[in-house]
Amino acid sequence: MDIILLGPPGAGKGTQAERLVADRGMVQLSTGDMLRAAVKAGTEVGLKAKAVMDAGELVSDEIVSAIIGERLDQIDHATGVIFDGYPRTRAQAESLDTLLGDRGRKLDYVIELEVDEDALVERITGRFTCAVCGAGYHDKFKLPKVPGTCDVCGSHEFKRRPDDNAETVRTRMVEYRAKTAPILPIYEARGLVRRVDGMADIDHVTQAIEAILDGKA
Numbered sequence: 001m002d003i004i005l006l007g008p009p010g011a012g013k014g015t016q017a018e019r020l021v022a023d024r025g026m027v028q029l030s031t032g033d034m035l036r037a038a039v040k041a042g043t044e045v046g047l048k049a050k051a052v053m054d055a056g057e058l059v060s061d062e063i064v065s066a067i068i069g070e071r072l073d074q075i076d077h078a079t080g081v082i083f084d085g086y087p088r089t090r091a092q093a094e095s096l097d098t099l100l101g102d103r104g105r106k107l108d109y110v111i112e113l114e115v116d117e118d119a120l121v122e123r124i125t126g127r128f129t130c131a132v133c134g135a136g137y138h139d140k141f142k143l144p145k146v147p148g149t150c151d152v153c154g155s156h157e158f159k160r161r162p163d164d165n166a167e168t169v170r171t172r173m174v175e176y177r178a179k180t181a182p183i184l185p186i187y188e189a190r191g192l193v194r195r196v197d198g199m200a201d202i203d204h205v206t207q208a209i210e211a212i213l214d215g216k217a
């Protein structure tokens, strides 16, 4: 089963993908995570992407579709993929169709996380992750069980994203509204879109998504 998690910055795409990976053995393909890894490694892609990401704008369609294609080649047929933060433009949606079709895969659902934009700034500015394993946390909504210690790997090192400040978040929202939300009708026309209340608490959002994947919603 291949799905897209769609929603504005801070909607909970990464949080929910992490759960589906743990619960269902699916693979998360987050272009944001891949680009951040490229920036960290100082690759050619990373050098091109850094300033664009720091400004909250979108990296070029060619770059992201190429990195998604490379990763898809490493995933076997039986393993389901969660696309997190991709596609984000019409051109990317078209590329994804080709990338999947060429590999004999198809999309099963596009799950839209519906959220109230006012809540997103608080979610994003409070977010932090484990510097070692990448597990996601929040200052208010999801603190580690033992303060200062990662629940997953026990590390004591955490980090915050450079684009997680109030000003850049506004640009990211504008980009979402202008370029990403308009791809929903493409998937609506194919009957693939399912909506989930992304303002519910994290566990309830997971339950709602699982119900969709199990054909119970």
Ligand code: AP5
Pocket (backbone or CB within 6 Å): 007, 008, 009, 010, 011, 012, 013, 014, 015, 016, 031, 032, 033, 035, 052, 053, 054, 056, 057, 058, 059, 060, 061, 064, 084, 085, 086, 087, 088, 092, 123, 124, 126, 127, 128, 136, 137, 138, 139, 141, 142, 163, 172, 198, 199, 200, 201, 202, 205
């Ligand atoms: P990307 O990394 O994709 O960032 P984003 O879309 O802005 O989304 P976020 O990761 O900020 O939010 P999320 O929905 O994953 O929320 P999370 O689960 O963490 O992209 C970053 C940049 O890379 C882009 O701006 C662009 O420059 C570039 N890029 C990436 N992909 C690209 C592409 N395809 N094309 C072009 N450029 C691309 O949740 C947020 C916080 O809220 C967490 O702390 C979490 O604990 C908390 N939380 C989650 N759910 C809930 C809940 N239900 N209740 C309370 N708190 C919650």
Ligand code: MG
Pocket (backbone or CB within 6 Å): 013, 014, 015, 030, 032, 085
């Ligand atoms: Mg994310």
Ligand code: ZN
Pocket (backbone or CB within 6 Å): 130, 131, 132, 133, 134, 135, 150, 151, 152, 153, 154, 155
């Ligand atoms: Zn960790």
